Amino acid sequence: MRVLYFAWLRERIGRAEEEIEPPPEVATVGDLAHWLAGRDAAYAHAFSDPKLVRAALDKRHVKPDALLAGAREIAFFPPMTGG
Amino acid sequence: MDRPAPFAVRVQAAPFDTAAEIAALSGDGDVGAVVTFCGLCRADRSTEGAPLSALILEHYPGMAEAEMDRLIDDARGRWPLTGARIVHRFGRIVPGEPIVLVVTASAHRAAAFSAAEFLMDWLKTKAPFWKKEERGAVGDWVAAKVEDDTAAARWTGR
Numbered sequence: 001m002r003v004l005y006f007a008w009l010r011e012r013i014g015r016a017e018e019e020i021e022p023p024p025e026v027a028t029v030g031d032l033a034h035w036l037a038g039r040d041a042a043y044a045h046a047f048s049d050p051k052l053v054r055a056a057l058d059k060r061h062v063k064p065d066a067l068l069a070g071a072r073e074i075a076f077f078p079p080m081t082g083g
Numbered sequence: 084m085d086r087p088a089p090f091a092v093r094v095q096a097a098p099f100d101t102a103a104e105i106a107a108l109s110g111d112g113d114v115g116a117v118v119t120f121c122g123l124c125r126a127d128r129s130t131e132g133a134p135l136s137a138l139i140l141e142h143y144p145g146m147a148e149a150e151m152d153r154l155i156d157d158a159r160g161r162w163p164l165t166g167a168r169i170v171h172r173f174g175r176i177v178p179g180e181p182i183v184l185v186v187t188a189s190a191h192r193a194a195a196f197s198a199a200e201f202l203m204d205w206l207k208t209k210a211p212f213w214k215k216e217e218r219g220a221v222g223d224w225v226a227a228k229v230e231d232d233t234a235a236a237r238w239t240g241r
Contacts, residue, residue: 083206
């Protein structure tokens with residue numbers, strides 16, 4: 001699946017998007033954040049405070065317990081500050 | 084000439100023309116009230132150190148438009164609107180320049196005022212935009228405000 005990162009998550013990870021193939025035990029959005037955080041120090045830094053990480057599946061806001069099954073695109077980003 | 088769509092959202096780098104957006108929602112005799120809110124980039128000299136020289140706005144293309152469309156749908160379910168538009172800019176914006184425009188139209192002013200406030204409150208917490216402050220050579224991401232969540236939450240009990 002395609003993963004997008006925005007704002008300081010993008011800066012900490014050092015890329016705006018990538019294709020990933022998580023193992024089958026990664027079932028939810030929260031699982032995926034935890035799996036990504038285990039990749040290296042940059043990802044660990046980006047996902048270090050779960051309270052400051054929001055997610056969207058196929059361009060809709062979701063909670064960490066949302067299932068990934070069937071989604072093509074996931075985005076991780078900090079709380080929004082537009083307007 | 085085709086009538087412009089009364090319900091629309093746009094995300095763009097360029098400044099917007101507020102008068103044109105109002106004209107697009109003024110209808111042909113059925114509209115009694117048009118309310119506009121325009122959010123501007125503020126220099127913010129209140130903090131120590133260099134004043135803000137610019138805001139850099141990042142957004143999630145596709146989702147930003149989709150979220151703003153969903154907010155307008157929600158507002159239409161609450162108030163009898165004849166039109167609503169949201170225009171949000173991205174990129175580098177300097178103090179004094181506009182960032183966001185919300186325009187609502189209705190037969191009477193109460194619905195237009197309420198819907199404009201509702202759209203702005205939810206835009207702040209739901210639309211995927213992020214601001215980075217440029218102060219001299221330093222750039223820092225703006226942290227989300229608890230007050231924005233509180234402002235949005237007061238609409239949920241209705």
